Amino acid sequence: MESEDTKKIQEMKTDLNLLLECLKYQMDNAFSQKEALVTIHSICQQNSNAGVYFREIGGLMFVKNLAKSSEHSMVKEAALYTLGAVAEQNVYCQQTLCTSELFEDLTWFLSDNDSNTNLKRMSVYVILVLVSNNRIGQTLVRETGCISVLSHLFRTVLSKYELNLSDKNVFQNYQLWSSVCSTLCVCVNNPQNDENQMLCCSLFPHANDWLINCMQPEIIRPICSFIGLTLANNTYIQKYFISVGGLDVLSQVLVQLESDSHETLSSAKLAVVVTKTVDACIADNPTFGAVLSKYHIVSKLLALLLHESLDSGEKFSIILTLGHCTEDCEENQYDLFKNNGLPLMIQALTESQNEELNKAATFVLHNCKKITEKLSLSLGEYSFDENEVERLKDINMKEKNLEEYWKKAKEILHRIEQLEREGNEEKIQTEKYEDTFSSVNINIQNTFKHLHADSSGGVPKAEDKDKSQSRRLQSHKSHEAMSKACTNDDQMKTLLKSANPVNSCYRESGQNKTVCKTNSSSNQNVCEETTFEKKNFVSQSSDHVFKHPTPTAKNTKQQLPVTDPFTLCSDIINKEVINFLATDNCSKMLKYRCSGCIAVGKSLNSRNFSKLLHSCPYQCDRHKVIVEAEDTYKSELRKSLICNKKILLTPRRRQQLSNESTAPGGIKKRRIRKNFTEEEVNYLFNGVKKMGNHWNLILWSFPFQQGRKAVDLAHKYHKLIKRPKCAAT
8 A cells, every 4th residue: 555655656746747847848839838737737636745746846936937927828827727726735835825926926917908808817816825814915915906906807897787697708707706706705804804804895885886786696695795704893894884875785685585585496595695794794783783674674584584495504694683683773673573573583492403593592582671671561661753653553552452462572571581590590599409408307306396395394485485486487588588589479389389398398387386386275285286297297298208200291292373473472481481390390309309319419339329229218219119120130140140150240259260260270271372373473563563562453453363362462572573683692
């Protein structure tokens, strides 16, 4: 294999040397030089190292000088094409060619009226390769005035708005114009260059004219890429683009493409491209989204989002644009709300598996909080213009249940906040439950002692009464702390249901206990009632603590009835909240079961976990089954061990096998000696050459004789290495 690779490399070097000599000695034959340059290009494309060698032998600089000095246009075109291809394959060649001298020559080719269209295309191609991912190239293209020539070509190459690509001349001019657009894009971005962006923003009015007068994909795609990269992450350029009416033009184009998307698939794809450009305009300054409200862009984006042909990446771009549109613009927020945008965002959030898309949908829902609050208050307090208020009043007259919609919107807002709050407060609630459980255990013990003292000693003192009252107040602190975060009765009930069940039992027993204390005259009744309450408390707490966990059903898709958007959103979020709280309660209940359920965070293994389960007096059903199965399995193993002693229960009994492997006289059996064959020696040397001193890997990779071990290979290799040294001495 290595010999073949070396042979190919040598052949490649020989070919390049011969081709370079052909270029030098065929200066009068333009056709031969062109063929030689095309062959050099082909060799460099097939082998990435060919360009490096061609640079080392001086071929790269010779081709550059040939492109400048040749009198034949076809030789210049082939030379520039070869330079671009070699620089595109290898970054060292790119750095070698990235000089102000070459940029000046390329600028002269572009500005010369005698240069044909193909020569200008090849010149633009070389500029594109030299500037791409190269800040030095971006600086040189500006300092040499090359970017000004490119801007002039952007304005003048296509003279008519009616683009007839079937015409050969028009098609060649369009290819040149498209290459100029791509080159301007790399001049301003990747890496971002603010100075070049300032120079290219002067082309925005011309780009707007093309977008308005020519609604063809061949024009819209390059222009949208140029606009998006020129104003990306530059607030000053974004303001200038909006001042010259660029955002209005993009909005008009987007409206037209969205209406055409119902008939043609290409219009939908093209509308997504325009959407990305719109998003680049308003991403850094959300206040620019007010311009889009004049054209109802939000409703158009929602309609485009329902298009079946779009993939998840395109839908993500649309939802992200909706997020930036609604971030700081109430008109767009209301437009989203009015056009059933909220159910669409919730549907995207619940059904999509794309993490980025879910984040974008959450971003949109977060922006709708303010509008939801305003709509839930009243129509009169909402700050729109007079026409919009009159329109809302008309809707209020036609629909009597409009107030219910506002209430549902407010409920949706509270549920979204609750979902966000639950994820952040999970750790805090867990600590509260642990503290509450420990305090309840202490209070229960004190209560039992106090009741026993009442039954034996009679009426307690005033100090004991105060202490018992303070303990009762302390048992309610955890519930008061949790109830402060709730704003309505429904949320209060939900949180109380998820609270520790021992607390509720303690409150009930405490109330019964105080009732029993009032009748201090009958000590016998107190003793009887105290005993009954102790039993009742233990039974209730054990029922709650060791209760089977509620089974969680899998999420099944159900057909939702067709209803108004607020009801739809309310039902969806209600189910999500119930499922979330149900799983949360189930996980919290597991913490108060047997020792195996509680000791999840400890470092457990097969030995101490079994001891932990056996030492627990109260086992849940799941761990009880595990313990019984383990005991049954061990008993079967013990029986089989009696019949066949070679079965090992633990690694500690490995000595048994070593004793059994010895002979009756106590002498171990030696392996049969097997000499290494010549093939095995070759395998050994090849393995060490490829894999190093990884003896196990060598043993598994080559077909050695049966019985060979890694140690044998190591010893044999060291002996083979030492032989020449011994012979030399």
